[in-house]
Amino acid sequence: MKKCLLALATILLISLSLPCHAKNNNTQYPIVLVHGLLGFDSLLGVDYFHNIPSTLSLDGHQVFVAAVSAVHSSEFRGQQLLAQVNHILALTGAEKVNLIGHSQGAQTVRYVASISPNLVASVTSIGGANYGSTLADLIREEIKPNSPSEHSFKLVFAALGSMISLLSGHSDLPQDPLAALHSLTSQGASVFNQKYPEGLPPTACEQGQMLASNGVYYFSWSGTAALTNILDPTDLSMLLGSILIVGQDDGLISRCSSHLGHVIKDDYKMNHLDEINQFIGLHHLREVDPVELYRQHVKRLQELGL
Numbered sequence: 456m457k458k459c460l461l462a463l464a465t466i467l468l469i470s471l472s473l474p475c476h477a478k479n480n481n482t483q484y485p486i487v488l489v490h491g492l493l494g495f496d497s498l499l500g501v502d503y504f505h506n507i508p509s510t511l512s513l514d515g516h517q518v519f520v521a522a523v524s525a526v527h528s529s530e531f532r533g534q535q536l537l538a539q540v541n542h543i544l545a546l547t548g549a550e551k552v553n554l555i556g557h558s559q560g561a562q563t564v565r566y567v568a569s570i571s572p573n574l575v576a577s578v579t580s581i582g583g584a585n586y587g588s589t590l591a592d593l594i595r596e597e598i599k600p601n602s603p604s605e606h607s608f609k610l611v612f613a614a615l616g617s618m619i620s621l622l623s624g625h626s627d628l629p630q631d632p633l634a635a636l637h638s639l640t641s642q643g644a645s646v647f648n649q650k651y652p653e654g655l656p657p658t659a660c661e662q663g664q665m666l667a668s669n670g671v672y673y674f675s676w677s678g679t680a681a682l683t684n685i686l687d688p689t690d691l692s693m694l695l696g697s698i699l700i701v702g703q704d705d706g707l708i709s710r711c712s713s714h715l716g717h718v719i720k721d722d723y724k725m726n727h728l729d730e731i732n733q734f735i736g737l738h739h740l741r742e743v744d745p746v747e748l749y750r751q752h753v754k755r756l757q758e759l760g761l
Contacts, residue, residue, distance in 0.1 A: 486517065488507065492526065492639065504749075505732040527631045531629075536567050561675075565654065572669035578671055582727050585655065587643060587712060589701065592640050654667050662714070677721050677730065678729060680725055693705070723742055
């Protein structure tokens, strides 16, 4: 009888210890994913970060996906994000968040970390336009101010942004194509970087500091491939973009422009869409699964106590 009671007591103690052990494997602060230009949280059931929020949630982490304007300046989007960060903190009772931004989302999260570092534990840039995009420069050169082409550009991208916001359930989000374009040009990024320099390396192609002067941890990674999967219909658009960019790039953002803080790796066999596990998870067969990259990084944050 005593042996049975001892066995039951042992099982009870083990079962009680499991939740504590699982909790220790989670990040201390919630994770907030932020989309880039022409992005969304979820569009007609399709996640911008394909299978990434659900996977991280199943791993036991608190994950939120921000909803900011699809087409607007990084600072304006940053203000929208800041409001959502405050809401998330009130909802969860957490003191800070871990921000992860893709493409223009990198500038968006950097803005929040710069003006409210007390609310941010870490910033992660994925394929981030931290020094602008050559493609944005080319577009700005082609469409002269107040020209018919600029007017057409505004109409088309405002319509696209509004359609994306409508179909993702956020029809109230404003759009400003010219403000978005300026944010993504080299000149616009330079002005942005002067205002919000935290996490930037000494030069675009160098390694930055992991822990910046504002007390926030900064990380980045990116890819340098355009064609990664013959079955992926979006690879062609990445190839066309890559042709216009000098040097290595992911189809939209150059390798050097993606650097921020501690550069985990800047030459994955991934294009700009692979970095968010699009299109529907198709990626280079000899490269790590993009979802696994996020899982590894969240573990990295957890080990740092973030």
